[in-house]
Amino acid sequence: AQSVTQLGSHVSVSEGALVLLRCNYSSSVPPYLFWYVQYPNQGLQLLLKYTTGATLVKGINGFEAEFKKSETSFHLTKPSAHMSDAAEYFCAVSEEAAGNKLTFGGGTRVLVKP
Amino acid sequence: KAGVTQTPRYLIKTRGQQVTLSCSPISGHRSVSWYQQTPGQGLQFLFEYFSETQRNKGNFPGRFSGRQFSNSRSEMNVSTLELGDSALYLCASSYLSGRTGELFFGEGSRLTVL
Numbered sequence A: 001a002q003s004v005t006q007l008g009s010h011v012s013v014s015e016g017a018l019v020l021l022r023c024n025y026s027s028s029v030p031p032y033l034f035w036y037v038q039y040p041n042q043g044l045q046l047l048l049k050y051t052t053g054a055t056l057v058k059g060i061n062g063f064e065a066e067f068k069k070s071e072t073s074f075h076l077t078k079p080s081a082h083m084s085d086a087a088e089y090f091c092a093v094s095e096e097a098a099g100n101k102l103t104f105g106g107g108t109r110v111l112v113k114p
Numbered sequence B: 001k002a003g004v005t006q007t008p009r010y011l012i013k014t015r016g017q018q019v020t021l022s023c024s025p026i027s028g029h030r031s032v033s034w035y036q037q038t039p040g041q042g043l044q045f046l047f048e049y050f051s052e053t054q055r056n057k058g059n060f061p062g063r064f065s066g067r068q069f070s071n072s073r074s075e076m077n078v079s080t081l082e083l084g085d086s087a088l089y090l091c092a093s094s095y096l097s098g099r100t101g102e103l104f105f106g107e108g109s110r111l112t113v114l
Helices: none
Strands: A001-009 A010-014 A019-026 A030-038 A046-050 A056-058 A062-067 A073-078 A087-092 A102-104 A109-114 B005-007 B011-012 B019-024 B031-038 B044-051 B053-057 B063-069 B074-078 B087-094 B109-113
Touching: A001 A087, A001 A102, A001 B005, A019 A030, A019 A087, A030 A062, A030 A073, A046 A056, A046 A062, A046 A073, A062 A102, A062 B087, A073 A087, A102 B044, B005 B087, B019 B087, B019 B109, B031 B074, B044 B063, B074 B087
Parallel strands: A010 A109, B011 B109
Antiparallel strands: A001 A019, A019 A073, A030 A046, A030 A087, A056 A062, A062 A073, A087 A102, A087 A109, B005 B019, B019 B074, B031 B044, B031 B087, B044 B053, B063 B074, B087 B109
């Protein structure tokens, strides 16, 4: 069975500082990996995804993530935090032959301090 | 292009009752997935429908059921409600059913069971 672990349920960063959200996964097959963001009282929005190919993936709003197979990680970064980045972020993995079933991590809530 | 629409947005039920939630996907999308979000269990996959057929099902009791209509709209039903069913129920649509992970989420239906 696949699983996703996000280290840290809450992260606080200063505006302009680096945002680093950690995600580790376990999968018996080559993983497809995703980061979603959820703003208060809203649904989830896809930030970026890794399927195959380049291991450094760029997404929306200046976020990027790097797939490291040897470390089974897919950490999300943004060089400079903005107040609008305050939200909850979810890492997810999909299963082969499982359609649109995603297994999500527990989420990391980001607080941005002015 | 209209997004994923879920109704109702909020509802309150009592234990033992049943509830039906509705989801209208983005026009042209044929896959509809349902997820349950709770503070304790996080985001969990309920089921996916594609072209009126259930493609995959999560690990939930039989009280949770769903269906999809020919226009791709989907409903999920929960019978004999329990306190633990209180959650945000998210619907997500996609053009395909596969490992793309490019799901478009609605804002959710927040169910409170008293």
